[in-house]
Structure formats: structure tokens, C-alpha cells
Amino acid sequence: MLRYDIIKKNQRSGAENLERNVTAFDVAKHLGVSQSTVSRVFTAGASVSETTRKRVLAAAKELGYRPNALARSLSTKRTNIIGLVMGDTKNPFYPAVLSKFSGELRKRGFHVLLVNAQSDTIQSEEVLQFLEYNVAGVVVTDALLSSSIAAHFMDNHIPIVLFNRHNQIPMCHTVCCDNMHGGFEIGEYLIAKGHRRLAFIAGSPNTSTSLERETGFREALVKHGYHLITDCGHYSYEGGSEAAVRLLKSVDPPDAIFCANDIMALGVIDAAKQMGLRVPYDVSVVGFDDIDLAAWSAYSLTTWQQPVNEMIAYTIDLLLGDSNGNSNQCETECKWIKGLLVERGSVRQKH
Amino acid sequence: MLRYDIIKKNQRSGAENLERNVTAFDVAKHLGVSQSTVSRVFTAGASVSETTRKRVLAAAKELGYRPNALARSLSTKRTNIIGLVMGDTKNPFYPAVLSKFSGELRKRGFHVLLVNAQSDTIQSEEVLQFLEYNVAGVVVTDALLSSSIAAHFMDNHIPIVLFNRHNQIPMCHTVCCDNMHGGFEIGEYLIAKGHRRLAFIAGSPNTSTSLERETGFREALVKHGYHLITDCGHYSYEGGSEAAVRLLKSVDPPDAIFCANDIMALGVIDAAKQMGLRVPYDVSVVGFDDIDLAAWSAYSLTTWQQPVNEMIAYTIDLLLGDSNGNSNQCETECKWIKGLLVERGSVRQKH
DNA sequence: TTGAAAGCGGTACCAC
DNA sequence: GTGGTACCGCTTTCAA
Numbered sequence: 001m002l003r004y005d006i007i008k009k010n011q012r013s014g015a016e017n018l019e020r021n022v023t024a025f026d027v028a029k030h031l032g033v034s035q036s037t038v039s040r041v042f043t044a045g046a047s048v049s050e051t052t053r054k055r056v057l058a059a060a061k062e063l064g065y066r067p068n069a070l071a072r073s074l075s076t077k078r079t080n081i082i083g084l085v086m087g088d089t090k091n092p093f094y095p096a097v098l099s100k101f102s103g104e105l106r107k108r109g110f111h112v113l114l115v116n117a118q119s120d121t122i123q124s125e126e127v128l129q130f131l132e133y134n135v136a137g138v139v140v141t142d143a144l145l146s147s148s149i150a151a152h153f154m155d156n157h158i159p160i161v162l163f164n165r166h167n168q169i170p171m172c173h174t175v176c177c178d179n180m181h182g183g184f185e186i187g188e189y190l191i192a193k194g195h196r197r198l199a200f201i202a203g204s205p206n207t208s209t210s211l212e213r214e215t216g217f218r219e220a221l222v223k224h225g226y227h228l229i230t231d232c233g234h235y236s237y238e239g240g241s242e243a244a245v246r247l248l249k250s251v252d253p254p255d256a257i258f259c260a261n262d263i264m265a266l267g268v269i270d271a272a273k274q275m276g277l278r279v280p281y282d283v284s285v286v287g288f289d290d291i292d293l294a295a296w297s298a299y300s301l302t303t304w305q306q307p308v309n310e311m312i313a314y315t316i317d318l319l320l321g322d323s324n325g326n327s328n329q330c331e332t333e334c335k336w337i338k339g340l341l342v343e344r345g346s347v348r349q350k351h
Numbered sequence: 352m353l354r355y356d357i358i359k360k361n362q363r364s365g366a367e368n369l370e371r372n373v374t375a376f377d378v379a380k381h382l383g384v385s386q387s388t389v390s391r392v393f394t395a396g397a398s399v400s401e402t403t404r405k406r407v408l409a410a411a412k413e414l415g416y417r418p419n420a421l422a423r424s425l426s427t428k429r430t431n432i433i434g435l436v437m438g439d440t441k442n443p444f445y446p447a448v449l450s451k452f453s454g455e456l457r458k459r460g461f462h463v464l465l466v467n468a469q470s471d472t473i474q475s476e477e478v479l480q481f482l483e484y485n486v487a488g489v490v491v492t493d494a495l496l497s498s499s500i501a502a503h504f505m506d507n508h509i510p511i512v513l514f515n516r517h518n519q520i521p522m523c524h525t526v527c528c529d530n531m532h533g534g535f536e537i538g539e540y541l542i543a544k545g546h547r548r549l550a551f552i553a554g555s556p557n558t559s560t561s562l563e564r565e566t567g568f569r570e571a572l573v574k575h576g577y578h579l580i581t582d583c584g585h586y587s588y589e590g591g592s593e594a595a596v597r598l599l600k601s602v603d604p605p606d607a608i609f610c611a612n613d614i615m616a617l618g619v620i621d622a623a624k625q626m627g628l629r630v631p632y633d634v635s636v637v638g639f640d641d642i643d644l645a646a647w648s649a650y651s652l653t654t655w656q657q658p659v660n661e662m663i664a665y666t667i668d669l670l671l672g673d674s675n676g677n678s679n680q681c682e683t684e685c686k687w688i689k690g691l692l693v694e695r696g697s698v699r700q701k702h
Numbered sequence: 703t704t705g706a707a708a709g710c711g712g713t714a715c716c717a718c
Numbered sequence: 719g720t721g722g723t724a725c726c727g728c729t730t731t732c733a734a
Contacts, residue, residue, distance in 0.1 A: 422711035
């Protein structure tokens with residue numbers, strides 16, 4: 001019994017090392033060709049005769065061979081891995097981006113290695129681990145990145161794209177919705193709808209997205225001679241609710257509120273309802289992002305649709321090199337893509 | 352000028368190959384020690400004198416050396432990568448799980464390689480690519496897995512955990528909320544609250560989670576001698592809304608509806624409101640999951656809280672081996688963890 | 703077109 | 719404790 005246990009233990013602990021995976025060499029031996037030949041079959045652009053290619057593929061299938069991506073990457077110094085840093089998963093916008101992004105990458109044979117930023121400032125150590133995996137590129141959404149960390153990646157010629165964040169880091173590409181334009185158009189829209197006392201609820205202070213949306217919004221108001229009321233909702237539902245209460249209980253409450261993102265706008269709508277106000281009759285609300293929830297009948301939120309698909313396509317071009325085969329290392333790009341107003345039921349036509 | 356361009360082009364195209372990363376050998380040379388010594392410093396459990404360790408670490412920092420995870424994995428035949436398959440990112444439950452999961456794994460030095468299942472049945476090819484990366488384990492949430500694919504992983508001694516899915520695949524571990532128990536308790540609860548015409552809105556037909564929740568619910572009803580009305584909402588907000596309309600417009604509508612997940616329940620609440628019904632006065636609604644949205648004031652949904660933290664902790668134990676150092680390969684485990692009723696405002700006390 | 707062999711950057715076993 | 723060396727599984731010259 002004891003004896004049996006020992007044997008079993010040995011088998012178990014040894015299993016991972018003893019059980020060999022099937023390698024290109026095994027396939028070669030099986031076929032009586034060289035390992036190089038097998039390798040060539042699985043290497044794009046290598047020359048193999050059609051007959052041997054077929055034989056190798058058949059044998060590979062039979063033996064259950066698949067090339068080891070790690071060994072390949074070690075040899076080529078390239079991987080098909082993209083590192084993705086993501087922050088606030090409570091905002092459905094980001095999971096939606098993640099999902100689309102990983103789908104698009106997979107179409108091109110790439111995979112996503114994920115880091116969830118816990119705090120606003122990412123722990124440097126965690127992102128730097130991407131370096132150990134030799135990632136082909138890095139995407140940072142909704143998280144801050146220090147320029148010293150960015151420099152590490154630049155040293156290794158790994159492109160970084162800031163997605164939906166404009167970070168003032170010169171060596172990073174940037175892909176954003178044209179936030180200023182969106183803010184401006186929303187300002188024009190609300191004014192055209194007859195609103196005069198306009199408020200903006202900012203997201204996290206000092207984030208580029210919130211600042212840009214505010215700047216555009218303010219510009220429209222200034223153009224028409226109106227004053228801007230501001231508050232801050234920290235990009236969360238609860239923050240939006242609380243800001244709404246403050247704004248709507250003030251002596252001269254706004255008749256329209258533009259929120260730097262959708263979930264804050266949903267918080268505003270719920271808070272307004274709880275205060276006995278009707279949206280949009282007593283107050284109009286506009287969001288930003290166009291998450292799925294915005295279309296739910298409970299909210300029917302008028303909002304700004306971020307051109308997510310284009311943003312993702314552009315990001316991938318930047319990471320992987322664009323269709324012209326141009327390198328992505330030459331110079332950094334800042335791409336602002338215009339979005340689109342989606343009219344639903346949370347804005348009233350006044351007068 | 353032309354000349355310059357050519358040179359520049361060469362530099363550029365050659366950059367990726369020419370620019371060598373700093374390796375353990377570089378550090379060794381810099382210090383006049385052997386490469387093995389450098390390696391030992393970065394290998395847990397290897398014996399190095401304290402003085403050389405300090406020297407090596409200092410030099411590594413100075414030169415910007417970090418061990419290449421790919422080379423290490425090739426050599427050790429182990430990686431610190433966990434493959435994660437995720438389906439429905441529209442249900443906030445899953446992004447929340449992803450976020451927590453990746454956070455917990457990172458604490459243990461592991462990373463998440465992501466695959467988003469497009470369709471319900473995962474494309475086998477995509478999951479099998481985990482094999483090429485030699486992942487340490489695989490977690491499948493909200494997606495189906497064929498047993499032939501599972502077998503591939505078993506052949507390579509890679510543990511698979513089905514998270515929140517019970518799949519009848521004998522070689523997979525399973526970690527679930529105790530869905531039957533939850534369904535049963537919800538049935539008891541609604542009956543205790545005085546409801547008599549009870550409906551269940553199923554998720555996707557034939558998913559274990561939905562079936563188990565229904566079974567438990569039905570059991571409670573049968574125990575008390577009540578009949579169960581069922582409909583199907585495919586786990587989506589829209590599906591829940593549509594099912595609610597069907598149920599509530601029927602000749603003898605239910606006075607309480609239990610939904611197999613929260614977002615369907617939210618769809619039910621919104622549909623009921625649109626029909627002019629008040630929740631919970633005209634109809635009670637209960638969900639399952641306890642996503643953040645359930646607590647929003649617009650919904651205040653009474654629901655069943657899945658013990659996500661425990662489920663994740665258990666999943667990680669299964670993947671990485673538990674705290675006793677036991678192997679995870681010996682036998683497959685099915686773990687059902689009990690959840691908790693969260694009472695909010697969507698259920699009425701009748702009579 | 704094919705095969706032999708030199709890496710890629712580590713780990714781990716072996717002497718010393 | 720330290721250095722030498724044989725791999726890990728693949729890609730990629732270079733010759734044949």
C-alpha cells in the first residue's frame with residue numbers, strides 16, 4: 001500500500017516532465033524526412049514541394065502535432081501576442097471594446113494577454129511583464145501609463161497604442177474618439193433644442209477624455225453666450241447620481257445635463273426620477289459612449305456613439321502595421337475619429 | 352537624399368532583428384560570472400550566495416535585464432499563462448468575473464490569455480491554440496466545449512475548469528454556484544411572500560445553469576403544490592422583455608417571475624413598466640447573479656448572489672493545485688458553492 | 703526542394 | 719556556491 005502510494009506519487013509528479021509532447025522531430029521521424037522540412041511546412045513563405053507538404057500535414061494531423069508557439073517565438077523573436085491593459089470593467093464600454101478587439105485580433109492570428117489595472121495608475125511591474133512575453137504590441141485603455149514605462153517598450157521597439165486616452169506621452173500612438181467635436185456638437189444640439197442652463201458632469205478629473213469633452217461642450221456654449229455649470233461624477237453610476245442631486249437641488253438647477261460617459265448619465269436619470277423629476281420634461285440628459293444599456297427602454301438615453309469599430313481597426317493597423325506594409329515604428333500617430341449623435345428619448349424640445 | 356532614404360529604410364527594416372535584447376549572458380559578462388549564476392538568481396529555489404545575488408540584481412537593473420518568459424517556458428515546459436474562454440460579454444457578470452479572476456491570478460504571478468467565443472459553440476481551432484502556448488490551465492466560462500477538444504488538453508495534462516457551466520464532460524473540473532439550491536430557495540421565498548402563480552424565464556435552452564435553476568425552483572413549487580409556468584429569454588435583456596410581455600399578456604398572468612439571470616430580470620421590469628404594471632405591486636421579479644446593475648435605484652432587483660469570490664478562489668486552486676500542494680491531475684472535481692438571497696425592492700409581500 | 707547545424711534565451715544537472 | 723554543458727522546440731542560413 002505504501003509502495004503503491006510512492007509509485008503513484010512518482011508517476012504523478014513526474015508526469016509533466018515525462019509525457020513528451022509531439023514535436024516536429026517526431027513528425028519528421030515518422031515520415032523519414034528532416035525536421036527542417038516539417039518546420040518549413042508550418043512556416044509561411046517557406047518552399048516545400050506540394051507532395052511533401054501534404055504528407056507532412058497528414059502525418060501532423062495523425063500524430064496530433066501543433067507547432068510550439070513559444071519555441072517559434074524564441075527563435076523568431078516575434079510573438080502573436082498583444083498585451084492589453086484595461087482599467088474600469090464596471091463601465092460596459094470597456095468589456096465591449098475588449099470583446100471586439102480580441103475578435104479582430106484573432107482573425108489575424110493574434111491573441112490577447114490581459115492585465116486589469118487595479119488602481120488608476122497601473123502598477124508598473126505588471127505592465128512590464130509584457131516585455132517578458134515579448135508581446136508584439138501593447139494597448140492601454142482607460143488606464144494611465146508613466147512615460148518611463150513607455151520608454152521601456154520603445155527601447156524594445158514594441159508599439160504602444162493609447163486607446164481612448166490621450167496621455168501626452170510622445171512615444172505612444174493614440175486612438176481616440178474626437179471628444180472635442182462630440183462635446184461641441186452636443187452643446188450645439190442642446191442649445192438648438194432650447195436649453196439654456198447647461199451642466200456638464202465630468203468623469204475622473206484630469207482624464208483627457210473628460211477634459212476634451214468638456215472643452216468642446218464649453219466652446220459651443222461660449223459661442224452662443226451661455227454659461228457652463230460643472231460638477232464631477234468620477235465616471236461611475238453612483239458618482240453621476242450624486243452629482244445630479246447636487247445640481248438639481250441647487251437654487252437655479254440646469255435644464256440639461258451632459259455627462260462625460262453613459263453610466264453617469266444613467267445615474268443622473270435615476271437620481272432625477274427619485275427626486276420626482278421627469279426626464280426629459282423637467283431635465284434633459286445626454287451621455288457619451290452609446291453602451292448597450294443606453295438603448296434600454298428604462299433609459300432611452302440620447303448619447304454620443306463612439307466609433308468603436310473604426311477605433312479598433314485603426315489601433316490594429318498601428319500595432320500590426322497598416323495594409324500598405326508600412327512599419328509602425330517610424331513616427332507616432334494621434335488619430336481622432338469622429339463619432340455620431342444618437343437621438344433617443346432623454347432630450348426634450350423646449351418651447 | 353536617395354542614399355539617405357535607402358540607409359534609413361535598411362535601418363528600419365533591420366531594427367527588429369538587429370537590436371538585441373539584453374540577456375542573462377550580457378549580465379553575466381558585465382559581472383564576470385557565468386550565465387548559470389545569473390539564471391539561478393532569477394530561479395526560485397536555486398542556491399546563490401547573498402553577495403552575488405545582490406550584485407546580479409544590481410547589474411540586471413542597471414542593464415534593464417528581465418528574464419525571457421518564453422525561453423524559460425520552453426526550457427521548463429511550464430508557463431504562467433492561464434487560457435480563458437469567455438462568451439457573452441454583454442452580461443456584466445462575465446466581465447466582473449474576468450476582472451477578479453485576472454487580478455487573483457496576477458497575485459500569483461500568472462497571466463490571462465483570452466479567447467472570446469463568438470458563437471455558443473466555441474470554434475475548436477481557437478481554443479486549441481492554447482495548446483501552442485503551453486498554457487498551465489484553461490478556464491471556460493459561459494461557452495460550450497466539446498469533449499474531443501477537452502481530450503486534447505487532458506492528453507497534455509492541462510487542467511480545464513468549467514466555470515459556471517456543468518458540461519457532462521468527465522475530464523473537466525467544474526465550479527458552479529449551487530443553482531438548484533438557489534432556485535429552490537427562491538421558490539420557497541416567493542411562496543412565503545404569498546405568490547401563487549409563479550413563472551420561470553429560462554436562459555439559453557439546454558444550458559446547465561438555466562436547467563438547474565429551473566429544477567430547483569420547480570422542486571419548491573411542487574413541494575407546495577403549485578404549478579410552474581415557463582418561458583425562455585435566452586439570457587438577454589431583450590429576450591427577458593419579450594418573454595415578460597408574453598407572460599403578462601396571457602389570460603392568467605403570473606404574480607411572480609423568476610429569471611435565470613439578472614439582465615433578463617431587468618428586461619422584465621422594464622417591459623412590465625412599459626405595460627403600465629408596477630413592480631413589485633402588480634408583479635414580483637427575482638433575478639440571479641447579483642450584478643452591479645441589480646442594485647441601481649431604477650431596478651432595485653431582488654436576486655441571488657453568486658459567490659463569485661469563492662468560485663474564483665476554488666477555480667484557481669483547481670488550476671494551480673491547492674494549498675496542500677496536491678496535484679490537480681488526480682481526479683476531476685465538481686464543486687457547487689451555495690449563494691445568497693439579496694433582498695431588494697422587486698418582490699412584494701402579498702395579502 | 704531538402705538536410706545539417708547553428709542559434710534563440712533560458713533551466714537544470716553535473717562536476718569541481 | 720559556482721561554472722560548464724546538454725537540452726527545450728523551432729526557424730533559418732548554408733550546402734548539397
